Amino acid sequence: MKYVDEFRDGDRARGLAAALRQEAQPGRHYRLMEFCGGHTHAVFRYGIPDLLPDNIELVHGPGCPVCVLPTGRLDMAMRLVLDHPEVILASYGDMLRVPGSEHRSLLQARADGADVRMVYSISDALELARANPQRQVVFFGIGFETTTPPTALGILEARRSAVDNFSVFCNHVLTPAAMQAILDVDPASEESVEIDGFIGPSHVSVIIGSDSYAFCAGQYHKPVVIAGFEPLDVLQSILMLVRQLNEGRAEIENQYTRAVTSQGNARAQQVVREVFTLRPTFEWRGLGQIPTSALAISDDYATFDAEKRFAMRYVPAAGTKGCECPAVLRGAKKPIDCKLFATACSPESPLGSCMVSDEGACAAYFTYGRFREDALQRQSQQRAVVKARRQA
Numbered sequence: 001m002k003y004v005d006e007f008r009d010g011d012r013a014r015g016l017a018a019a020l021r022q023e024a025q026p027g028r029h030y031r032l033m034e035f036c037g038g039h040t041h042a043v044f045r046y047g048i049p050d051l052l053p054d055n056i057e058l059v060h061g062p063g064c065p066v067c068v069l070p071t072g073r074l075d076m077a078m079r080l081v082l083d084h085p086e087v088i089l090a091s092y093g094d095m096l097r098v099p100g101s102e103h104r105s106l107l108q109a110r111a112d113g114a115d116v117r118m119v120y121s122i123s124d125a126l127e128l129a130r131a132n133p134q135r136q137v138v139f140f141g142i143g144f145e146t147t148t149p150p151t152a153l154g155i156l157e158a159r160r161s162a163v164d165n166f167s168v169f170c171n172h173v174l175t176p177a178a179m180q181a182i183l184d185v186d187p188a189s190e191e192s193v194e195i196d197g198f199i200g201p202s203h204v205s206v207i208i209g210s211d212s213y214a215f216c217a218g219q220y221h222k223p224v225v226i227a228g229f230e231p232l233d234v235l236q237s238i239l240m241l242v243r244q245l246n247e248g249r250a251e252i253e254n255q256y257t258r259a260v261t262s263q264g265n266a267r268a269q270q271v272v273r274e275v276f277t278l279r280p281t282f283e284w285r286g287l288g289q290i291p292t293s294a295l296a297i298s299d300d301y302a303t304f305d306a307e308k309r310f311a312m313r314y315v316p317a318a319g320t321k322g323c324e325c326p327a328v329l330r331g332a333k334k335p336i337d338c339k340l341f342a343t344a345c346s347p348e349s350p351l352g353s354c355m356v357s358d359e360g361a362c363a364a365y366f367t368y369g370r371f372r373e374d375a376l377q378r379q380s381q382q383r384a385v386v387k388a389r390r391q392a
């Protein structure tokens with residue numbers, strides 16, 4: 001554990017916090033988006049907001065694959081498994097708990113008789129297909145660039161070993177396209193969120209490389225610092241961003257040099273190119289339709305494409321009424337701005353995707369408990385007001 005301990009050293013953290021207090025210019029407000037939900041959880045797990053001066057604000061981004069999948073795509077999975085009794089739907093655990101519009105969740109669909117299984121990887125799904133040759137096994141593929149190469153390898157393995165009863169419902173999405181969509185919002189629009197710079201995702205960057213964000217600096221003059229997940233990584237990355245902003249620089253810097261290179265993992269990129277193709281457009285929860293922001297299975301591997309095999313059709317659908325996930329994912333609202341937070345919505349009973357996943361912002365706020373008391377107090381005040389009105 002020596003390696004991890006070094007990145008959690010309290011004295012060094014206090015040193016970085018002191019540097020931030022010294023270097024953050026009074027009268028200036030720094031709004032920094034941590035794109036990745038893993039960073040959001042690291043920020044709250046380690047109490048980083050308490051170490052920052054008041055004029056450095058962290059804005060939570062859409063980098064949670066479970067969270068950004070729109071309700072309509074989840075409905076497609078539910079219709080598939082409910083309408084086709086021959087199908088076993090193999091999914092990561094988090095996806096099972098996200099509410100869809102037609103059923104409460106895939107778990108509820110399972111209670112209604114659908115054959116939904118939780119898996120830890122596409123390899124588990126392939127094993128399911130081999131063990132059930134009379135059934136059709138569909139892997140519910142989600143994720144950013146980090147999880148796309150394993151899905152590609154799973155499809156290649158299915159072809160190599162002639163597993164014909166296996167296919168993938170592909171929902172893999174692309175980080176740079178989402179960052180660009182955030183930066184492209186018209187500043188005059190209500191949807192606009194002012195961002196001064198990005199704490200860049202780390203695992204994604206291991207695959208795609210730091211050069212992939214060059215457009216942020218070149219086209220939009222926004223700095224990006226790719227950050228590791230340990231508390232000192234995050235603090236140092238914030239300091240690097242503050243220094244860039246103070247000096248009027250907009251560059252792509254890499255704090256996470258122990259894992260990320262400028263070009264990324266060429267072998268992983270090659271298998272992704274082999275198996276997938278760009279979708280012309282894809283809907284993201286909170287960000288709407290974004291051009292060329294997601295992948296589909298290429299024609300060469302169409303036999304493994306569940307959307308083609310089962311003629312699945314996308315129908316846009318609304319999320320839970322009152323759920324602020326879309327605004328939370330854009331960085332326009334914080335989880336505690338949602339009236340349902342820690343009242344009707346909790347990790348045990350999630351009403352929106354951001355409360356489900358280990359990378360969701362609402363789950364981070366709830367899990368680390370720092371705002372739950374506020375929310376519960378507000379709920380109790382609202383109840384008292386309603387009660388007083390009834391009695392009046």
Ligand code: SF4
Pocket residue numbers: 322323324325328335338339340341342345346350351352353354355356362
């Ligand atoms: Fe949605 Fe629940 Fe978060 Fe509100 S607290 S935005 S309902 S996930």
